[in-house]
Amino acid sequence: MDDKEILRLIEKLQSKTISPEELKKLRALLHTTNDSKALLGLMREMYEEVSVASDDITYKNEEKTRKRLIQRIQKDNSVTRKRNILYYWVAGIAAVGLLSLGFLFLLQKQESTPALKWVMVSTQHGERKKITLSDGSTIQLNGNTKLSYLKKNSIPIRLVKLxxxxxxxxxxxxxxxxxxxxxxxxxxxxxxxxxxxxxxGKTVEVNSGKVNVYATSDSQALKLTSDGSAEKKNDMLSILEKTTRGKVSLLPGEKAYLNDSNKWEVSAYHHKNWLDNELVFLNEPLPRVLKKAYRNYGDSIAIDSAFANTNMTITFKGKKIEQVLNTLVELSNGKLTRDPTTKIWKISKIDN
Structure with a gap:
């Protein structure tokens, strides 16, 4: 294979259009041919002088880099005519910014951390769906929910986004x-x-087994899998342990709530929830109760601002939305109406 082929593969690498097969071919060329070994050695030396390790690799001194490459190649008395030709091609690439100092990093990164491909499933308010993963795990979605799972799991953990x-x-x-x-x-x-x-609710409720819950900022676990920070499961879990703002371990019958201060509050859990057509509210603000009812039933509900600080402790089992709303109205001393055009329920304060 000639140097033009190497150039073609480098260009495809830089434009991120290179196929997995071509990437393997380029890597083999750069590690086996004498000319390519020399080029790779020069690039590796210069790459190590600056630590460019970001997802968006940029380097503003391409012209300076090109000149330094020229000087080093010219000083090597053993350079063959063939390698001189390769130098002109490489210098041209550097001049237009195709050969940045991030080349080696990009080559290694693309091979070791392939992009994660996600499949997303979503539900509307009042809709439910059941998903079965390749390992036999099942996930049942409540209304107004999005779940993403990996199309092909190429990392050492099982991972979903919710x-x-x-x-x-x-x-x-x-x-x-x-x-x-x-x-x-x-x-x-x-x-x-x-x-x-x-x-x-920002809650985790355990029916069986044991879970660890980490309070993380900006989805730390996803960052670890997407940028290659942790290629092994133990590395990933270790980093989660070090970066979490708070961790709790939960056993069956326990529930963790992440409060507004990003602190976990652990309490008992009675094992019944929306999946059993049972809604349980323990001293929860009425606006939050209605949000959960909207998610579960699919009916839009408006509420008077006067009820913003009204809390509810109540359980609904197998009830229809109108029954739920009538009960909430009675407890909050309000009135219930429904717009026949928009189909929106409204809880208002009774005028004295």
């Missing part, structure tokens, strides 16, 4: 932990069943 509420029944596999990542916290399990509410 925005909303879902009940998990995870197949046990101690060699491959299961992580549920959300905006505010990450849940680690091996084999267990539990419920997670990432947005309204």
């Amino acid at each position: 925005d909303g509420e879902a009940f998990f029944d995870i197949t046990k596999d101690e060699s491959k932990p299961f992580l549920v990542v959300s905006k505010k916290f990450t849940t680690q399990v091996v084999g267990t069943s539990f419920n997670i509410d990432t947005d309204i």
Whole structure:
């Protein structure tokens, strides 16, 4: 294979259009041919002089780099005519910015940390769906929920992303932990069943097994898998331990709530939830109760601001939305109406 082929592969690498087969071919060329070894050695020396290790690699001194490459190549008396030709091609690439000092980093990164490909499943308010993963684990989604799982799991853990509420029944596999990542916290399990509410309640409720819950900022677990910071499961869990703002371990019958101060509050859990058509509210603000009712039933509900600080402790089992709302109205001393055009329920304060 000639140097033009190397150039073509380098250009495809820089434009991120290179295929896995071509990437392997380029790597083999750069490590086996004498000319390419020399080029790689020069690039490696210069790369080590600056630590460029970001996802968006830029280097503003391409012209300076080109000149230094020229000087080093010209000083080497053993350079052959063929390598001189290769130098002109490489210098041209450097001049237009195709050969940055991040080349080696990009080559290694693309091969060791392939992009994660996600499959997303979502539900509307009042809708439910059940997902079965390749390992036999099942996930049941409540209304207004988004779940993303890996199309092909190429990392040493099982990983899903959740925005909303879902009940998990995870197949046990101690060699491959299961992580549920959300905006505010990450849940680690091996084999267990539990419920997670990432947005309204910010809770984790355990039915069986054991889970560890980490309060994380900006989905730390996803960052670890996407940028190659942790290529082994033990590295990833270790980094989660070090970067968490708070961790709790939960056993069956326990529930963790992440409060507004990003602190965990652990309490007892009675094992019944929306999956059993049972809604349990323990001293919860009425606006939050109605948000959960909207997610579960799918009916839009408006509320008077006068009820913002009204708390509720109540359980609904197998009730329809109108029955739930009528009970809440009685307890809050309000009135219930429904707009026939918009189909929106409204809880208003009774005028004296």
